[in-house]
Amino acid sequence: MLIEIDPTSTQPIFEQVVDQIKFAVAAGAIRANEMIPSVREMSRQLAINPNTIARAYRVLQDEGLVYTRRGMGIVVAEQAEEICQNQRKAIFTEKFRRFRAQAAQSGLSQAEIDEIIKNNGYMNT
Amino acid sequence: MLIEIDPTSTQPIFEQVVDQIKFAVAAGAIRANEMIPSVREMSRQLAINPNTIARAYRVLQDEGLVYTRRGMGIVVAEQAEEICQNQRKAIFTEKFRRFRAQAAQSGLSQAEIDEIIKNNGYMNT
DNA sequence: CTTGCTGTTCTAGGTAGATAATACAGGAAA
């Protein structure tokens, strides 16, 4: 499972962890009934405080995406993959909408916005 | 000058204020040698603490986009419009690049990303 | 049993952002 944390982002670390795990589940990198890395192991991998990881896991648990087995670890729930796939799409749709709205509100013309999109990866090579 | 603050954003308020003023200058809503609303007036308009506005203005001043006249107010610098236009473009290019990178890293396929962009305002209507 | 790993909980401290209230210095205008 590849997880990358951006320390320069204003988005809280625990939220980044939550999103990244959702993405990993959505992508099929972790399947239902499989275990995700323990709090302490993930803490070591990302060089982040265990409490921060634990908070992220608590969020996932509250959303019903994972359930816990004391002494064992945390297991991905049955319906998690489908839920995460939908959430992933929703997350990025929302992100893009915000980008568009802000760009328009900033006074950038439609043409300028399209140019930014075109020059940075939309539908070519 | 139209300024909108998004309280749900993780971006700090003072940063939002900074960006919005830059956008207003870039769009020509405020021109060189014109004054921007006073700390207290802007504070009233946005219902935000004067200290937060003052901090935003301090950033603008440190960047040389505005200069202050005690007792008078804050004035937009000569070269501000050009600088702000370049920064505006850079800001949104960077935002879009982040969006693209995160979307790709999440496991979304190129086709799915293109679909999100297409269905939310790119090059139609 | 003991050992070692789980997740969980707790207290404490540090930092950044935002708010609140106050005070000061300087220019404009009466």
Add this chain to the structure above:
DNA sequence: TTTCCTGTATTATCTACCTAGAACAGCAAG
């Protein structure tokens, strides 16, 4: 002059996020 508005500075308080360290409960495997 006085009055009123500027920007600026200070102090205190609150919250969220993050870190740190310790302790506890439960399960597995030796």
